Amino acid sequence: MQTIDIEQQILAKNDSLADQNRDWLARHRITAINLMSSPGSGKTTLLERTIREAGAERRICVIEGDQETLFDAERIRATGAPVLQVNTGAGCHLDADMLRRGVQALDPPDGSLLFVENVGNLVCPALFDLGESGKVVVISVTEGDEKPLKYPHMFAAADLIVINKLDLLPYVDFDINRCEKDAQSLNSGVQVLPLSAKTGAGMAAWYSWLQSPSRR
Amino acid sequence: MQTIDIEQQILAKNDSLADQNRDWLARHRITAINLMSSPGSGKTTLLERTIREAGAERRICVIEGDQETLFDAERIRATGAPVLQVNTGAGCHLDADMLRRGVQALDPPDGSLLFVENVGNLVCPALFDLGESGKVVVISVTEGDEKPLKYPHMFAAADLIVINKLDLLPYVDFDINRCEKDAQSLNSGVQVLPLSAKTGAGMAAWYSWLQSPSRR
Numbered sequence: 105m106q107t108i109d110i111e112q113q114i115l116a117k118n119d120s121l122a123d124q125n126r127d128w129l130a131r132h133r134i135t136a137i138n139l140m141s142s143p144g145s146g147k148t149t150l151l152e153r154t155i156r157e158a159g160a161e162r163r164i165c166v167i168e169g170d171q172e173t174l175f176d177a178e179r180i181r182a183t184g185a186p187v188l189q190v191n192t193g194a195g196c197h198l199d200a201d202m203l204r205r206g207v208q209a210l211d212p213p214d215g216s217l218l219f220v221e222n223v224g225n226l227v228c229p230a231l232f233d234l235g236e237s238g239k240v241v242v243i244s245v246t247e248g249d250e251k252p253l254k255y256p257h258m259f260a261a262a263d264l265i266v267i268n269k270l271d272l273l274p275y276v277d278f279d280i281n282r283c284e285k286d287a288q289s290l291n292s293g294v295q296v297l298p299l300s301a302k303t304g305a306g307m308a309a310w311y312s313w314l315q316s317p318s319r320r
Numbered sequence: 321m322q323t324i325d326i327e328q329q330i331l332a333k334n335d336s337l338a339d340q341n342r343d344w345l346a347r348h349r350i351t352a353i354n355l356m357s358s359p360g361s362g363k364t365t366l367l368e369r370t371i372r373e374a375g376a377e378r379r380i381c382v383i384e385g386d387q388e389t390l391f392d393a394e395r396i397r398a399t400g401a402p403v404l405q406v407n408t409g410a411g412c413h414l415d416a417d418m419l420r421r422g423v424q425a426l427d428p429p430d431g432s433l434l435f436v437e438n439v440g441n442l443v444c445p446a447l448f449d450l451g452e453s454g455k456v457v458v459i460s461v462t463e464g465d466e467k468p469l470k471y472p473h474m475f476a477a478a479d480l481i482v483i484n485k486l487d488l489l490p491y492v493d494f495d496i497n498r499c500e501k502d503a504q505s506l507n508s509g510v511q512v513l514p515l516s517a518k519t520g521a522g523m524a525a526w527y528s529w530l531q532s533p534s535r536r
Contacts, residue, residue: 142359142360143464143471144463144467171473172469172470173470175469175470195443225412227387227410227411227439227441231410244360244462246460248360251359254387254389254391255388272462
């Protein structure tokens with residue numbers, strides 16, 4: 105079917121560019137983390153705290169993906185970290201070519217930690233390899249514990265799953281054990297880290313994971 | 321550019337099928353409401369309460385869209401309303417052909433109110449006309465008040481914007497006035513209804529809108 109052939113061509117071209125990104129990042133000892141989630145799960149807040157608390161240890165740079173606005177880049181810039189905003193317009197995800205061009209423009213220093221905050225979307229970004237060192241899926245407790253089974257492609261692609269907004273757990277119905285068990289049924293052995301980027305609870309395990317975020 | 325041509329062909333074919341849906345729905349006096357949002361904004365909870373509180377007045381049927389699982393259809397079935405689940409697999413939105421086939425299978429009675437709960441995604445569903453009577457975008461207060469400007473296509477396409485999870489407002493930073501003002505800057509005069517599908521606050525205005533949900 106024509107549509108599928110074209111999709112496969114687009115993905116094959118993306119995968120080839122992703123491999124080039126992976127080689128380039130490895131040569132420059134840059135660890136690139138692709139952060140993916142629904143809109144509003146708290147990815148930017150997680151980055152703000154991470155830069156404040158761990159940015160002295162290792163240089164952190166950020167590429168922000170959004171359909172429109174510079175809001176997230178402005179929040180990151182306020183922390184002092186180098187940041188570049190990529191606007192996708194009608195597009196629903198970042199791709200390997202956007203990362204390539206973003207890295208060229210941002211020029212992250214050798215040995216740095218590069219966060220790539222994808223467009224808020226629990227569907228499309230799962231399909232596109234960027235050449236990253238690790239894929240992190242963030243889900244917040246306000247979104248519902250059944251999301252892994254409803255959006256299985258994203259949770260199957262994850263190297264790490266962060267459950268954010270633990271501070272709101274008392275006010276919502278969200279079973280952390282169910283979410284973790286369902287995610288692991290799609291992605292055997294995947295690590296699941298509950299935390300609150302707002303209060304700081306659980307952040308130690310996140311920093312520990314970032315020290316060796318190898319792909320699964 | 322080839323990719324754009326193909327996208328235009330897909331959208332043109334979709335729009336033609338959407339027009340056929342619109343004609344069919346009008347002939348059968350069925351009001352079809354397309355509910356769109358991020359994952360976990362509370363669309364299904366809104367439908368559960370709407371069926372319980374307004375289902376005696378007018379027959380309500382539901383088509384549920386999700387990548388995988390029958391979870392949402394099971395929740396609606398428990399209310400007693402006729403429901404059909406459409407699973408999109410890797411797909412990120414419903415389209416007019418899925419609605420056509422869904423309506424054929426569900427066979428909603430003449431004069432009924434048909435809710436179509438789209439795949440949780442604040443990007444892709446905005447592009448696809450289903451032939452619906454009205455597009456409702458749901459945003460919850462946990463997602464952040466800057467979402468209209470970051471995802472402008474969705475908010476520009478809306479006939480009504482529901483701000484859900486008012487019960488969680490005391491625990492998050494969300495400025496309802498900012499959200500409303502930004503949405504109206506993209507979509508002049510669009511009505512914005514804050515409510516809580518969990519507690520029932522604000523539902524009266526929702527039922528009032530449903531009585532004449534004409535497209536903007």
